[in-house]
Amino acid sequence: MITVRIYGLFREQCEKTVYELEAKTVAELLKKLSEVTGVSEKEWRNGVVFVNRKPLEWLGGFRCRIGDGDEVAVLSPASGG
Amino acid sequence: MKGYADGFKLVDLTGKTVTDYGITDEDKRKYLGGKVLAAKILSELITEKIDAYDEKNPIVIATSPLTGSTAPCSSRFDISTVSPLTGFVTSSNCGGSFGLNLKKAGLDGLIIVGKADELTLLRINNGEITFEDASSLRGATTGEAQQSIGGRCGKLVIGPAGENLVRYAAAVSEERAAGRNGVGAVFGSKNLKGITAEGTRELEFFDKEKFKQLNVKWIKHLRAHPLTGKQLPVYGTAGLVSTMNYRNMLATKNYAEGSFEGFENISGETLKEKYLVKNKGCLTCPIQCGRQVTVEGKTVKGPEVETLTLLGSNLLNDNMQKILDANHYCDEYGIDTITFGSSIGFAMELAEKGLWDCGLRFGDKELDLVKLVKDVSLRRGIGDELAEGTRRMAKKFGGEEYAINVKGLELAAYEPRAAQGMGLGYAVANRGGCHLNGGYLVVLEGLGLTVDAMTTRGKAAFAVFFQDLMEAISAGGSCLFTSYAVFPAAAVEKPNNPIVRFVMKVLPYFGGIVGWAHKNLPLLAVNLPGMVPYPKMINYLTGMKLNIGSFIRVGERGYNLERLLNVRFGLTGDDDTLPKRLLGEKQPGSGQYVHLDEMKKKYYAVRRWKDGVPTERARRILKI
Numbered sequence: 001m002i003t004v005r006i007y008g009l010f011r012e013q014c015e016k017t018v019y020e021l022e023a024k025t026v027a028e029l030l031k032k033l034s035e036v037t038g039v040s041e042k043e044w045r046n047g048v049v050f051v052n053r054k055p056l057e058w059l060g061g062f063r064c065r066i067g068d069g070d071e072v073a074v075l076s077p078a079s080g081g
Numbered sequence: 082m083k084g085y086a087d088g089f090k091l092v093d094l095t096g097k098t099v100t101d102y103g104i105t106d107e108d109k110r111k112y113l114g115g116k117v118l119a120a121k122i123l124s125e126l127i128t129e130k131i132d133a134y135d136e137k138n139p140i141v142i143a144t145s146p147l148t149g150s151t152a153p154c155s156s157r158f159d160i161s162t163v164s165p166l167t168g169f170v171t172s173s174n175c176g177g178s179f180g181l182n183l184k185k186a187g188l189d190g191l192i193i194v195g196k197a198d199e200l201t202l203l204r205i206n207n208g209e210i211t212f213e214d215a216s217s218l219r220g221a222t223t224g225e226a227q228q229s230i231g232g233r234c235g236k237l238v239i240g241p242a243g244e245n246l247v248r249y250a251a252a253v254s255e256e257r258a259a260g261r262n263g264v265g266a267v268f269g270s271k272n273l274k275g276i277t278a279e280g281t282r283e284l285e286f287f288d289k290e291k292f293k294q295l296n297v298k299w300i301k302h303l304r305a306h307p308l309t310g311k312q313l314p315v316y317g318t319a320g321l322v323s324t325m326n327y328r329n330m331l332a333t334k335n336y337a338e339g340s341f342e343g344f345e346n347i348s349g350e351t352l353k354e355k356y357l358v359k360n361k362g363c364l365t366c367p368i369q370c371g372r373q374v375t376v377e378g379k380t381v382k383g384p385e386v387e388t389l390t391l392l393g394s395n396l397l398n399d400n401m402q403k404i405l406d407a408n409h410y411c412d413e414y415g416i417d418t419i420t421f422g423s424s425i426g427f428a429m430e431l432a433e434k435g436l437w438d439c440g441l442r443f444g445d446k447e448l449d450l451v452k453l454v455k456d457v458s459l460r461r462g463i464g465d466e467l468a469e470g471t472r473r474m475a476k477k478f479g480g481e482e483y484a485i486n487v488k489g490l491e492l493a494a495y496e497p498r499a500a501q502g503m504g505l506g507y508a509v510a511n512r513g514g515c516h517l518n519g520g521y522l523v524v525l526e527g528l529g530l531t532v533d534a535m536t537t538r539g540k541a542a543f544a545v546f547f548q549d550l551m552e553a554i555s556a557g558g559s560c561l562f563t564s565y566a567v568f569p570a571a572a573v574e575k576p577n578n579p580i581v582r583f584v585m586k587v588l589p590y591f592g593g594i595v596g597w598a599h600k601n602l603p604l605l606a607v608n609l610p611g612m613v614p615y616p617k618m619i620n621y622l623t624g625m626k627l628n629i630g631s632f633i634r635v636g637e638r639g640y641n642l643e644r645l646l647n648v649r650f651g652l653t654g655d656d657d658t659l660p661k662r663l664l665g666e667k668q669p670g671s672g673q674y675v676h677l678d679e680m681k682k683k684y685y686a687v688r689r690w691k692d693g694v695p696t697e698r699a700r701r702i703l704k705i
Contacts, residue, residue, distance in 0.1 A: 008312070008323065045577055046532075057531075057582075061577075069585055073327060078573055
């Protein structure tokens with residue numbers, strides 16, 4: 001399971017602040033996040049993502065591989081890109 | 082000139098005299114108003130180094146052309162004086178209603194010198210100034226004093242901290258503070274409890290119709306922009322806490338670290354979800370970033386990001402209610418939350434290292450912040466030492482390398498080792514460790530845009546550009562938050578878009594071009610009112626002929642004038658530095674320290690400064 005923490009304006013659109021999901025890449029995780037929250041995948045892909053506290057741009061972008069026990073934070077872009 | 086009131090008055094508290102202080106139309110064109118015009122006045126009045134508490138130290142309270150004009154976020158005014166914290170010239174900006182009312186009372190500003198025999202209240206009514214005994218207000222909090230004064234006039238008062246010369250005492254208008262650098266203590270040193278202003282003067286417009294039309298467009302733009310229309314109204318500045326934490330920019334444990342395990346409890350999200358009563362902004366503000374929360378059953382002003390950080394993560398305190406309580410009492414007793422929090426954090430580290438047995442420790446669940454506010458304000462017990470700020474505490478107890486100040490002013494909430502440009506800004510800022518006076522490059526470096534925060538490339542030129550733009554915006558009379566809307570919405574909202582990512586990646590390489598453009602501002606003789614509306618707004622109000630280039634030049638002129646004043650006070654390039662912790666200790670989160678020297682050299686070159694001092698050529702170009 002991957003723990004997904006939601007911050008910023010995304011919180012206004014989600015019922016929960018933390019989700020537990022399974023995925024192999026960040027791209028897949030955001031797709032699943034879209035399914036459980038109803039927020040479009042496009043919007044999630046505009047989010048600022050950190051995997052285990054490291055910014056996604058350091059980890060190769062949406063194709064970054066993730067696994068059991070990882071923690072992913074998704075912040076709305078306007079909360080400080 | 083239209084857009085202005087009837088000039089400045091010079092008030093001598095010693096002799097209880099009031100005289101006119103001449104400001105020409107040419108002065109208005111060169112300096113606009115606010116802190117830039119104040120710097121011009123201070124440079125005329127201060128001819129040699131004086132102490133902040135010297136009777137001759139002038140307090141200049143200046144409004145700006147846009148003050149009272151109904152332009153968005155324009156209920157601002159500035160207080161400039163010699164700071165008791167830094168010993169240099171400082172300015173502090175406030176959003177309370179005093180500035181609007183000062184202009185309605187017929188004055189663009191006030192210059193206050195001398196020292197009253199007894200605690201005094203200045204009353205301004207339609208240009209007439211009277212001196213009133215304020216002995217009955219001695220010891221009154223800012224709320225009590227304003228309530229006691231009553232009426233619908235604009236009020237600007239100090240609390241007990243100002244009376245007791247706490248070096249970071251604030252002056253407060255309604256719930257808004259001119260907080261930084263101890264302007265309230267200078268009020269106290271003059272036995273000045275406060276000032277009221279009221280009047281019926283109407284502002285005249287050069288072209289009211291065009292002003293109104295652009296005003297409507299500007300308000301629409303601010304409301305539609307992702308930062309000023311969504312983020313700030315929903316979360317306030319507190320909304321930055323989470324991002325700062327993830328980007329290792331959240332000052333933690335006296336700046337030893339850049340992230341805090343308990344950050345969620347002090348975040349903007351938690352503030353909104355559990356504590357927010359309603360939003361409340363300054364007058365004429367469409368952004369409404371101010372928070373209202375509950376303290377002791379009353380609805381009061383909530384904290385900004387700086388307060389959440391300095392009283393939260395910086396002390397390893399994750400108790401939001403304690404921060405809300407302390408924030409309220411800081412306003413009531415009249416002290417700056419940033420220097421207060423930083424002084425406590427420094428004291429905790431001194432205690433941890435066995436240098437001062439003050440009884441304070443990081444992460445103490447029993448920490449009584451409200452008691453500390455009162456102890457500092459009344460100079461009781463350890464509060465008497467904390468009231469001096471970190472630089473003076475370090476001189477007494479040691480620990481200079483982790484006394485987190487620049488030129489004596491404590492740094493704001495942003496940990497600069499993970500934001501190189503912000504590190505440069507803190508180091509070179511005229512008024513000391515101030516994020517805004519430093520150019521606020523964290524907004525580019527991860528809190529608004531996604532420019533690489535770790536690179537030093539281009540940061541010098543961007544720092545100069547944004548410092549001068551923000552100086553000009555302040556001189557014109559607008560809140561600096563309006564400058565967020567200068568950034569294209571798409572660049573903020575779509576950081577992962579390939580084009581945006583490319584632009585952010587190459588932006589630092591444009592530092593040379595930005596620096597060149599800044600040196601050749603007359604080439605920017607254009608107006609883009611949809612993006613940078615300030616010059617046009619001022620033109621429609623006053624009849625001036627400003628464009629983007631000449632507008633930024635006003636800011637540049639002010640920045641250089643302040644610098645020259647500080648040089649008169651003994652400032653050199655050696656003062657443009659950072660605490661050793663930030664220059665020599667690698668941050669645990671990012672593995673970085675601030676690479677200051679290489680940026681500083683470039684910064685001076687863009688500014689045409691030598692060893693931190695404006696050259697003759699710079700002075701000639703700026704006509705100062």
